[in-house]
Amino acid sequence: MNTFSSLRRLGYYLKPYKFKFILVMFLVIATVGFNTALPYVTGLPTTEISRNLSNGDPINFDYIKQTVIAIIVIGVGYGGSRLAAGLLMTGVVQSAMKDLREDISHKINRLPVSYFDTRQQGNVFSRVTNDVDVVSGALQQSLVQLVNAFLSIVLSVSMMFYINVYMALAAIIMIPASYFISRFIISRSQKYFNGMQNALGEMNGFVQEHMTGFNVTKLFGQEKATAENFKEVNRSVKN
Known part of the structure; x- marks a missing residue:
């Protein structure tokens, strides 16, 4: 699934709270205006x-x-609008994530047993917890910051041209360089982020399976082998 498809699906969960979300955007605009x-x-x-x-x-x-x-x-005005935007956005995101978790729960309840037989239970658990938390953090922080950054650039550039045209032109020269540097960093870091999420899912699956099956591990004397395997899984998360 590409980025735009994911954003459309996330928009579905934000739609019931669109009026609060629009109010958040107005507060963000006010915050940027005051800050500029x-x-x-x-x-x-x-x-x-x-x-x-x-x-x-x-x-x-x-x-x-x-x-x-x-x-x-x-x-x-700056402090008040920023605080209000943060509080409202937190409420909107948490409500949307509650709906998302409920849909995930309903989806899991409809899955056949064969789905769970071919996957680690901890990995499935990680999707319900870690992945949803990542989405929640992205919506709560990155979305507002993205809008804030875009408006800040527009208003700041306008103010710079109003104050001094030549200094504004000198600063604008740096914008393309910043864009390409950011794009380069994102393209390189995305695979590491995906790898980290996969490693977290694997570790959760390992812990869940061996904790629930601890008596079996103890019975067959596999404590040392299990500890070594956990170190390997933990090392993959660290790296």
């Missing part, structure tokens, strides 16, 4: 003081007071 505006507004008092001193004028405390209030409001 904060450095610009923070520099206004310093700019005003420098301008007053260079012109020999008295310091405009009224203007500085207004900008300080604006900085506080923007800071509170």
Whole structure:
């Protein structure tokens, strides 16, 4: 299954909570807006003081007071919108993962016995626990971060062009290089991530089978061989 098919299937579980999800996206947009505006507004008092001193004028405390209030409001807005987005997204993801686990449970109950005879039980267990946790973490963290990063780039570039065109052009030159570096890292790390998940499934299967069959292992004196096999499985997870 490719990435887009997986995203479509995940979207099916997010659909019942689409209104909360849309609200999260609006809060993320607000967070990025506050975060982008904060450095610009923070520099206004310093700019005003420098301008007053260079012109020999008295310091405009009224203007500085207004900008300080604006900085506080923007800071509170940034923190509040970020916190609210995180809490709402956590609720949406956990509800969606609950539905996913229920569907997995129903699917497992419909599978024939032959399916379990040809697979390690721990590997099946790992799909219900570890794999779902990975999906949950990806939705809860990576999705919001992806939207946040995209909007941050767009708004930051706009603000940079507003402040200084030449500095903005110099910074934009680095974007293609960053993109290709990130793509290179992802293409190389994906196989290791898949290997780690497979190794975790194998280890869970090994532990589950030998813990439930401990009496048999003890009866035939296979404790040492089992320990060596576990070290090998554990080493594959580590590597």
